[in-house]
Amino acid sequence: MRRLFSLKNSSQHNQPIYDLTSFRLNDFLLVCAAGIPNEQPRKNFEKLSEMVLDEATVRKIAKLARIKVPENEVPTLAEELSKIIEWIEQLNEVDTENVTPMTSMAEMVMPKRADKVTDGNYPDRVLSNAPDPEGPFYTVPKVVE
Amino acid sequence: MSKLTDLTIAEARDGLGDGKFSSVELTDVHIKAVEAARDLNAFVTETLDLAIERAKASDERRAKGKPAGGMDGIPIAVKDLFCTEGVLTTASSHILDGFIPPYESTVSQNLRDAGSVMLGKTNMDEFAMGSANVTSFYGAVKNPWYVNDGKDRVPGGSSGGSAAAVAANISLGAAGSDTGGSIRQPASFCGVVGMKPTYGRCSRWGMVAFASSLDQAGPLTRTVRDAAIMLQAMAGHDSKDSTSSTEPVPNFEASITGEIKGLKIGIPSEYRIDGMSSEIEGLWSQGVEMLKDAGAEPLEVSLPHTKYALPTYYIVAPAEASSNLARYDGVRYGLRVDAETLDEMYETTRGEGFGQEVRRRIMIGAYVLSAGYYDAYYVKAQKLRTLILKDFSDAFKKVDAILTPTTPFAAFAIGEKMDDPVQMYINDVFTVPSSLAGLPAITVPAGLSNEGLPLGLHLITKPFDEETLFCVADVLEKLVSFHTKPSYLSKDAR
Amino acid sequence: MTYLIQGRTNDWEVVIGLEVHAQIISDAKLFSGAATSFGAEPNSQVSLVDAGMPGMLPVINEFCIQQAVRTGLGLDAKINLHSVFERKNYFYPDLPQGYQISQYLHPIVGEGTVRLDMPDGTREIGVERLHMEQDAGKSIHDQDPNRTFIDLNRSGVALMEIVSKPDLRSPEEAGAYLRKLRAIVQYLGTCDGNMEQGSLRCDANVSVRPSDSDELRTRAEIKNINSIRFVMQAIEYEAERQVDVYETGGSVVQETRLYDSDRGETRSMRSKEDAHDYRYFPDPDLLPIDLTPEYVEEIEKNLPELPDAKKVRFISEYGVTESDAGILVAEQETANYFEEVALGRDAKLAANWVIHELFGVLNKVGKGISDSPIVADKLGNLVDLISNNVISSRIAKDVFEEMVAKGKDPGVIVEEKGLKQITDAGEIEIAVNNVIADNADQVKKFREGNQKVVGWFVGQVMKKTQGKANPQMVNELLLEKLKG
Known part of the structure; x- marks a missing residue:
């Protein structure tokens, strides 16, 4: 086994873990980004067939996001999204018990506007791009309540 | 005198000031360049008539001795992410079909106010989601750089059209936007300078949102000085954007002093990886040596959470995107696919209107925010972000700037890396950490790959320290002395 | 006086929590500079932000924060110095951004109390929280056979959602809670309380349980009820429906129901059946609201006298009965009217005239006290005429009628008609x-x-x-x- 690389100064051990002889640069970077496991290897990439995001979930989130996904595309999508989610899950190896989540980028007091009417009164501009306007209204297919 | 299209913004500014040529003349040669380079597909919309009109207005101002600002009469391109009043704005998405904004984004307005002349709206990855400009509804952009293997290279993305336009001498500069590397990565792929300012420097008002906590506008130019000039025009506080900074905007160009003696340059060991391609490794070491020769002091620094940046980014950005893109629903603007019921209308409009990568990211975003997963993914990612930010603040206690490669590889061929989304995401491995931390960063073309394609070096500084960034980048640029022109331009001489 | 539903098997207690959406009184919207007035031309009070145009960003209206804090203080509630706007994601055509900017994990106001005067004593109803959020636009379903029309004038108008604890036990208490809450926000000037125009809307969470139990059973949420009377009717109907479900061996499902006031019943909203998953997360376009204790104190210092305090003062200062005082403070305008009539006069007599005679007339003509045919000043003059023995109470009633009809000053009427009491x-x-x-x-x-x-x-x-x-x-x- 030839040692190809290690991530310097991460808390990782320096012994080679993968047989990477056949890896190309891109594969290497993929693994790099996927994170090198500490003690035992993570799931093999082949194992991704145990999908974290199954087809029912794909249908559910497609519905939630109001995106039509043709039925024949569901399995592929489930596989793709699962791969991404599995890859993301490497974050679990970081202990974040006492870390405060970042809430905003800007370290400043939120700016505020005065209670003054300074805008509006231009229905034409508001409606100028509407796909199916009717008089001063936008329209959508009838909503049944 | 060299061709007008070869000028830098600084040179063009001087030429206009000295009356060597008019804005109309300058604009005219660029219009011809735009027309001649249509095969690159750099523009979604050309605004050539508008350009002439604005060039004339610029010449009139100058004739009256009242030039508008630092970029009066300079032809530029604007990424199709910036809403432009009366000019089609698509974000390269089918779903924004026919959308003519009745308003002008703050950044493009600032550029107009500075007198610049917009040549058109540049192609990009759809909603800025991509690193190769292959997800555009308007087709891929070709990188003006190619080698003799018959394959067109990607220009990088998402600001691929902007980068290609600047590299191919179609435009003196271009406005781009950077969420995880969308200015810097394509600039690196196309051999130009690309700069992302501190989060909050440029207003996001009127810029089609991808990920609100990451999106920042910035310039793509041929030189560091040009980037400083252009950022000067773009930046500034905007009361319409709650996240817009009130930090005073310094004179960026004045920060280019050529003097970096004593500055400490951090070399993050986590970015240096055994097995990293020798060309990237070599380029990086060379950069370190050059800065050292110029009197700076290289220092190893540690950014321990670097490797978690990319997966963190791929939680935060899709989560915000899934929400930001909910407004594209076929009701008020853009594409509507007619249907009997409301939900069908939504689903078919969004199903057909968004491309594959955008759909994928919206769904990832919806998933990581959904009930039961929010803490495991989104909150976790925001915690990682805190750690990544802390890594940088710790490092910046010791150093003034950080030097890294911009991309892990040079431009690849159109059609490659399409099978696995994660593989495509790797493009931004070196640019994403500074995005997550909101830091200013710049890429400077620094050399060629073994194949002969450009590679960039990447500098990062503290928040709102663009001055040090420009200063070091300028020194690096001068020392590197990268003057190779894209293959497309030699073909141009045909 | 416990409200119990007598079922076949046992007695049932009803458990009610109310979510009230109160439109904040402000000139401009919560995150944009568009106007908020009622009844404007469709889509005229819409900014590009309110229409959810690409790249548009919210900037908070400072006054709306003040109003929310003021309301929180009026509810004796904890003001959270740190609060966060989050996005509530769902699709609806009158929700242009595809999300509503609201507060979720960190609302601006925490727990508070509303005191109700019920016939059998005072009841304290807990307030769970108050948060700020944007209103949606209006969907109009009756203009076209195939299409729904959308007017975004309301889109982005500032709302306070005030959530009670499930402390209410009868339709009467629910009604009293709403009236009291309305009085408080009206006193504070933070909401006009107009239910017809939708400035105050109510969702009722209703469940029932055997009277000897303290479990919380599955609740149904009755959405968007637009009058206090309907809230009470809807609760009554819904509670009986649930008792019926349990007693026939069924189980109540957690669902959203609609109150049909024509038929006096609630029914399931099937269209909302697919479970919502709102995917809340902090809005990255905004920063957290961070208030200083001084800011809150300043608002607190300038709070008006609220109904409970006013009632105590009316009793001690004017000597009116507790029940009269309760009636007089129920609406701020009534209280103000009364005080104007009572000032420097026989207050009990004044209370009598306001409560019995004036209210009688207002009820008859269907007007509120703000458009009373008799202004307080003139009613005061009438009280003076009685107190000074110029006219008798009986004659005063005639004069009062004349005042209603002609709007004349009572002194003039007495003079013209020679109604002066004979004391010779x-x-x-x-x-x-x-x-x-x-x-x-x-x-x-x-x-x-x-x-x-x-x-x-x-x-x-x-x-x-x-x-x-x-x-x-x-x-x-x-x-x-x-x-x-």
């Missing part, structure tokens, strides 16, 4: 003498011991004087003369 003993004596002279048989009855005829004599004298004679003087003189 001589004049009264003549009338008394005449009546006695004309009715010897009645005088005889009196002298034989029938005291009741005195009343009859008084009536006759009043008749002779067109009711203007001072009744007390008439009484005295009659007795004196009759006794001979």
Whole structure:
């Protein structure tokens, strides 16, 4: 086994873990980004067939996001999204018990506007791009309540 | 005198000031360049008539001795992410079909106010989601750089059209936007300078949102000085954007002093990886040596959470995107696919209107925010972000700037890396950490790959320290002395 | 006086929590500079932000934060110095951004209390929280057979959602809670409380449980009820429906229901059946709201007197009864009106006139006190005329009617019609003498011991004087003369 690389100064051990002889640069970077496991290897990439995001979930989130996904595309999508989610899950190896989540980028007091009417009164501009306007209204297919 | 299209913004500014040529003349040669380079597909919309009109207005101002600002009469391109009043704005998405904004984004307005002349709206990855400009509804952009293997290279993305336009001498500069590397990565792929300012420097008002906590506008130019000039025009506080900074905007160009003696340059060991391609490794070491020769002091620094940046980014950005893109629903603007019921209308409009990568990211975003997963993914990612930010603040206690490669590889061929989304995401491995931390960063073309394609070096500084960034980048640029022109331009001489 | 539903198997208690959406009084919207007034031309009070145009960003209206804090203080609630706007993601055509900017994990106001005066005593109802959020636009379903029309004028208008704890136990309590809450926000000037125009809307969470149990069973949420009466009716119907479900062996499902006021029933909203997953997360376009204690104190210092305090003061300062005081403070305008009438006058008399006579008229003509046909100043004059014995209470009622009809000053009416009370003993004596002279048989009855005829004599004298004679003087003189 030839040692190809290690991530310097991460808390990782320096012994080679993968047989990477056949890896190309891109594969290497993929693994790099996927994170090198500490003690035992993570799931093999082949194992991704145990999908974290199954087809029912794909249908559910497609519905939630109001995106039509043709039925024949569901399995592929489930596989793709699962791969991404599995890859993301490497974050679990970081202990974040006492870390405060970042809430905003800007370290400043939120700016505020005065209670003054300074805008509006231009229905034409508001409606100028509407796909199916009717008089001063936008329209959508009838909503049944 | 060299061709007008070869000028830098600084040179063009001087030429206009000295009356060597008019804005109309300058604009005219660029219009011809735009027309001649249509095969690159750099523009979604050309605004050539508008350009002439604005060039004339610029010449009139100058004739009256009242030039508008630092970029009066300079032809530029604007990424199709910036809403432009009366000019089609698509974000390269089918779903924004026919959308003519009745308003002008703050950044493009600032550029107009500075007198610049917009040549058109540049192609990009759809909603800025991509690193190769292959997800555009308007087709891929070709990188003006190619080698003799018959394959067109990607220009990088998402600001691929902007980068290609600047590299191919179609435009003196271009406005781009950077969420995880969308200015810097394509600039690196196309051999130009690309700069992302501190989060909050440029207003996001009127810029089609991808990920609100990451999106920042910035310039793509041929030189560091040009980037400083252009950022000067773009930046500034905007009361319409709650996240817009009130930090005073310094004179960026004045920060280019050529003097970096004593500055400490951090070399993050986590970015240096055994097995990293020798060309990237070599380029990086060379950069370190050059800065050292110029009197700076290289220092190893540690950014321990670097490797978690990319997966963190791929939680935060899709989560915000899934929400930001909910407004594209076929009701008020853009594409509507007619249907009997409301939900069908939504689903078919969004199903057909968004491309594959955008759909994928919206769904990832919806998933990581959904009930039961929010803490495991989104909150976790925001915690990682805190750690990544802390890594940088710790490092910046010791150093003034950080030097890294911009991309892990040079431009690849159109059609490659399409099978696995994660593989495509790797493009931004070196640019994403500074995005997550909101830091200013710049890429400077620094050399060629073994194949002969450009590679960039990447500098990062503290928040709102663009001055040090420009200063070091300028020194690096001068020392590197990268003057190779894209293959497309030699073909141009045909 | 516990409200129980008597079922076949046992008695059932109803458990109610109310979510009230109160439109914040402000000139401009929560995150944009568009106007908020009611009834404007469709889509005219819409900014590019409110229309969810690409790249548009929210900037908070400072005054709306103040209003929310003021309301929180009025509810005796904890003000959270740190609060966060989050996005509530769902698709609806009148929700242009595809999400509503709201507060979720960190609302601006925490727990508070609303006190209700019920016939059997005071009830304290817990407030769980108050948060700020954007209103949606309006969907109009009845303009076209195939399409729904969208008006975004309301889109982005500032709302406070005030969530009660499940402390309410009867439709009456729910009604009293809403009236009290409305009074408080009206006193504070943070919401006009107008339910017809939708400035105040109510969702009711209703569940039932056996009266001897304290479990919380599955609740149904009745959405968007637009009057207090309907809230009470809807709760009553829904509670009975649930009792019926349980008693026939079924189980109540957690669902959203709609109150149909025409049929007096609630029904399931099938269209909302697919479970919502709102995917809340902090809005990255905004920063957290961070308030200083000084800011809150400043608002607190300037709070107006609220109903509970005012009631106590009315009792002690004006000597009105507790129940009258309760009625008078129920609406701020009534309280103000009353105080204007009562100031420097016989306050009990003033309360009487406001509560009985004025309210009677207002009910009859269907007007609120703000468009009362009689302004407080003139009613005060009437009270003065009575107190100063210029007119009798009986005559005063006639004058009052005339005031309602013509809007004239009572003094003028009394003058014009010569309604002044006769207090001239001589004049009264003549009338008394005449009546006695004309009715010897009645005088005889009196002298034989029938005291009741005195009343009859008084009536006759009043008749002779067109009711203007001072009744007390008439009484005295009659007795004196009759006794001979």
